[in-house]
């Protein structure tokens with residue numbers, strides 16, 4: 029038979045006989061004749077594995093994989109240790125379902141428990157869930173956690189990633205609640221504007237750290253203002269930066285979320301990535317999605333189970349804290365293996381090197397006449413520069429040298445440098461940009 | 470087994486990154502992390518052994534029969550994984566210029582062509598990351614559609630009581646009020662109840678067909694017509710699409726929007742709970758509301774449910790699978806799934822009563838109510854006993870309309886021998902229930918752990934390692 033169906037024609041006939049059915053078609057007798065297909069779907073015929081491999085490999089060849097990537101804007105190229113790829117390809121991890129049956133899923137459950145611990149350690153928060161779809165949905169779910177009857181308006185800083193803003197907006201639209209954008213000033217959240225926006229119907233304020241422009245916000249000050257107004261404080265954090273920057277817990281966050289992709293996941297044209305979420309103990313029963321907890325089995329041995337399920341859709345249905353069922357477990361495993369491999373020192377190195385190289389590149393760019401680094405000098409591994417020429421001209425020249433330049437923004441270009449880019453590559457890129465700027469001006 | 474943190478030794482580690490080749494930049498004091506970062510410190514050997522040990526304490530599709538109802542645990546082809554690991558896909562940044570991502574675009578366009586044809590729909594979004602996420606997305610399309618027509622009072626979504634929990638949860642997230650309608654004596658939609666529940670406030674209906682008891686609702690055309698006549702739209706929960714693909718299309722049954730679980734029907738692995746992919750396909754009338762991506766420059770997309778374009782690599786795996794199967798293979802997979810389910814059901818039904826109907830589609834639900842009454846052995850006991858035979862238990866206690874429910878979905882990728890063996894084990898367990906119920910109350914006996922204390926876990930939550 030092929031196509032992953034083991035039964036032979038003969039066996040199929042035996043099965044039909046034992047059921048007492050005339051034919052396979054008889055099993056579909058409940059389908060109204062007017063819609064039952066007699067013709068095959070209008071699709072190509074099936075192919076052999078070799079043909080499919082060739083066709084898909086050809087598609088892969090139509091993409092350009094850049095030798096140097098200086099673009100972030102929500103997706104970051106960090107080094108992925110070999111062991112991460114190897115472990116996360118183990119078929120027991122890859123092919124199992126959500127661990128509903130604890131007795132034969134201790135490996136999955138323990139790996140999630142360890143992941144939850146690492147996310148708590150990274151963020152300083154009390155409790156973590158098992159993962160969400162990505163950073164944007166984690167942000168939107170965090171906002172939903174903070175709403176109550178009286179407080180329904182969500183505030184989001186204008187310095188947030190556009191996809192995150194738009195996803196929060198969409199979830200708010202669903203719930204019938206309002207989203208208001210707090211304006212920015214010089215690449216940072218406008219504190220005075222935030223203060224003004226914090227009316228007593230505001231449930232929460234969301235800020236990204238470092239923000240979309242790479243800038244560090246004064247998250248402690250923002251948090252104080254938010255709490256004074258009786259609202260909840262959500263921080264969306266870059267997980268690599270968390271190795272060296274003040275934790276959301278230390279900034280007073282009630283919920284910390286973020287895009288976990290930098291923790292060992294490839295760029296992969298935008299997914300699958302990982303939404304992480306951790307909260308203060310007071311909010312644990314509002315967490316969306318799966319949570320693994322420790323308990324004992326009937327023999328008193330340590331064991332792990334899915335827990336606090338009274339929050340979830342399969343128990344609470346329309347009263348559930350969220351509709352999340354499948355999440356991103358394998359990506360959470362990836363993050364946990366990545367963090368274990370890097371260790372505390374390695375993760376700090378990834379952060380410090382990314383930041384150091386980005387600042388080095390900024391200094392090189394600033395030497396070019398007409399190129400100015402925008403905003404303040406407190407930023408992580410992304411920064412914005414103005415250009416004396418069009419962004420297009422710069423990006424085009426870099427592309428010719430196999431370099432993916434930064435992401436074009438209103439002010440110029442948003443650059444990103446991570447630890448995988450060498451000084452030599454940065455010097456080369458700076459030289460190319462210098463030439464373009466010189467020749468066009 | 471020890472936690473990874475308990476294996477940590479100060480000073481151990483792996484050498485992953487080179488020495489920094491530019492001057493080091495420090496954060497100013499007020500921005501610096503003050504808390505310690507207690508990640509484990511391990512050698513690569515430690516890490517490798519730890520995760521190998523964890524993997525041995527997991528049960529995947531390749532470890533044995535996995536008839537988890539409603540989850541379509543079919544075999545996950547290796548070629549799909551290999552294609553998704555090609556550097557030509559994994560190394561692509563989501564914001565590269567269009568000319569440099571022609572291959573990714575072709576993947577999405579081809580997958581769209583396959584899935585629109587298979588569902589009978591006109592367009593699709595791959596942004597949703599899972600089935601539930603697709604439900605939310607599809608319901609937002611319905612909401613946006615009514616609003617655009619100035620039809621502002623359609624705030625109710627009708628959902629049968631047999632539906633999956635994500636359906637009502639998604640409807641509420643999309644701002645709707647849920648109207649639950651009872652199932653009739655056949656486990657299908659009660660047409661009178663449906664007629665009585667529709668009105669000018671009906672936004673739509675959410676339905677999976679075959680339904681969650683594994684029966685194809687033969688009134689489907691009438692059902693979708695009732696909703697359309699009332700001015701509502703029909704949402705198809707595609708979790709059960711394996712039962713109909715190639716045989717009948719949601720778009721031909723009166724559905725306007727559908728999500729698919731690529732991680733069920735289209736053979737992409739579940740990863741221990743994701744990543745999945747829940748693309749939403751829709752009819753022309755809903756196309757204007759499909760979500761977009763703000764950072765990719767979609768001009769003010771009204772809706773966006775996730776960053777970028779969805780779980781791309783999962784879509785790629787599904788495409789590899791669909792290209793392999795082709796038109797005939799897709800239909801054969803469906804037929805094989807339905808045949809296997811009926812065969813397994815017919816081998817059990819004299820002992821374990823089937824909840825509804827004579828025939829099933831790709832899955833069936835047994836009710837162990839009688840067995841429990843007579844022996845005290847519950848659906849849970851039978852499920853846990855299966856573990857000792859190297860089998861993953863079926864879905865338990867779902868749908869809620871069946872007491873002591875066990876829901877089996879064998880899928881087409883299991884052989885007759887596997888089904889025969891499972892039937893034999895379940896028949897033996899039936900006998901055991903009468904001879905030694907106590908043994909079954911204690912099951913499993915040879916698993917990684919005995920039954921866990923779930924009450925304690927919820928009452929005194931320990932959600933992370935306590936140092």
Ligand SMILES: Cc1ncc(COP(=O)(O)O)c(C=O)c1O
Nearest residue numbers: 353354539599600601633635708
């Ligand atoms: C009938 C049905 N609908 C929806 C879902 C939700 O799918 P997902 O887990 O991908 O969110 C499931 C998953 O089990 C299901 O069985």
